[in-house]
Amino acid sequence: MSPFHISLTCKIPALRHLSKSLTTAASNFTKQPQMAWLDLRGLGLSALERLSIEELLLRHDPLNRCWGIVGCHEPVENRLLNVAASSSGEGRVTRDGGDEYGHGNSESNNSCTIILGIGGKMDRLVNIPAARRDGVLVLRRFSGGGTVVVDHNCLWTTFIGRNDVPMTRSREHVKPFPREIMQWSADTIFHPVFCGMNVEIIESDKKDSAKRRAGRQTLVFHGKSCGISGGVGETLFLPSIQVDGLQTGETDVDKTMLPTFQLRENDYVLGEKKMGGNAQSIVSSGFLHHTSFLWDYDHNNMEYLTLPEKRPNYRGNRSHNDFLIKLKDRYGVGSTKNSFFDHVKNATSQTFELEDVLLSDVLNIANEKFGSLQHWFDSKCRTKIVKLE
Structure with missing residues (x-):
């Protein structure tokens, strides 16, 4: 056997190992990261229940998965949570069927819910006399951000990212800071969504x-x-x-004349008008980013919000009704709410391998960790009903 043949034979295992390593690296680069996909449309969940589920998955998913969650929600009526039985919270339901500030009585406005960010000052952000007069439900959610009024026409999207999972098509990680998270969602998800809706x-x-x-x-x-x-x-x-x-x-x-989507300061806008409010919650393992898009809304309900002291420069002193735009007015002829969610899922699937998950699977997480979703809400969930003073 020639020396050359011996030398080559000795190197073959090393070459095979190198080839296998390169193949594995290429496979890992091209393989999409996984994301669990939870579609809550048509399940009759309330805004309070949606927020409770979101925080549960952010903090207590045993598999530490990335999540995409979509759906429209009822403002008030709960399907899974018994708020009257809750032993915690800033406001509780009383025996007459209304809560401590009148919500739930026949005179209440049950068409909407006011949701404050975790650090929001209610006396500066909410028209308290009007909200109290109409018995409007007020929640304080677990995430930051501003104050919104939501109803069954709001289109909710939520994304949970993990620090160890690449979140972009170029397989880059998203830094866990609000601006970077918003820019990621604008570029990766919502720009393609509104591009697709324009094509429709x-x-x-x-x-x-x-x-x-x-x-x-x-x-x-x-x-x-x-x-x-x-x-x-x-x-x-x-x-x-x-x-x-x-x-x-x-x-x-x-x-x-087609609407132009962009991230402007901290808002999603079409042209000069806001159509989506977003907020983030950042934890040690990753982040949650959720948005409520305004498909339609009752102009009267916007009167429950005051003009905030801190507001984006492009808004100026415009009222809520002059500052906001309904997606229905731009897309309602050629698109529907369901079409919007279809575009969101399609855009997400360009970056992630999606796995559909049922609500029952999520409730099992609550059952195994806390005994029930109710006990999670009562004991650990930071989204609470707020009593109007």
Whole structure:
């Protein structure tokens, strides 16, 4: 046997080990991180129950998973929690069916809930006389952020990230600070979501345009068909337009009029108006980032909030109704609430491998750790009902 053959033979195991290591490294880089996906639509849970479940999963998931949670929720009525039996909290239900500040009585406004951040000053953020008069439920959630009024038309999204899990398509970790978390969600999740919803508007208009063109005379310009005569003047239809890199078919939508999503200061906005409020809770193992998007809302309910002393520069002194925008007004024709959530799941699946999880699986976590979700809420959960003074 030649010396060369002996030398090569000795190196073969090392080469095999190197090849295996490179293959494993490449596989780990291309494999998507996993995320548990909890869809709470149609389950009749209240805002209070949703917040209780979120904190449970952030702090006590035995598998320490990343989570995506979506759904719309009832403002008041609880399905899983018996608030009257609660032995803790800032406000309790009394024997007459109402709570200590009148909520639950026949005169109460049960169409909405006011939710304060964990450090929010109620006397500065809530129109207390109006809220007390109407018996509006007030909660203090476990996360930071500002004060919101939510109802069954709010679209809730929640993401739980872990420090040891890469959260971007380039497999980078998200630093556990509010601004970095908001930028991650804007770039990775919500920019693609609203891009997709804009395309839906275009595709919907495409169909309408085709119907309007049917039976009309085609215009010819330099020997090429380029539009139709509408009977009042002439309309030229662009063969296609491009929205954020997505090519669409023939449409007469002016893309300059399409809503532009962006993260502005700490808000999600369309143009100059806010359509989503978000907050974070950061723990040693990771973070929770949740958002309530305004699909629709009752203008009267916004009167329960005061003009906050600390507000974003772009807002100025605008009232809540002048400062906010309803997604329904921009997307309601071509999209629905369910369509929004479908886009959220699709955008998330571009970065994560999603595993659908049932509510019963989540309740089992509470049962094994605390005996029940009720006991978790009573003993450890930091989301509480607030008594109006």
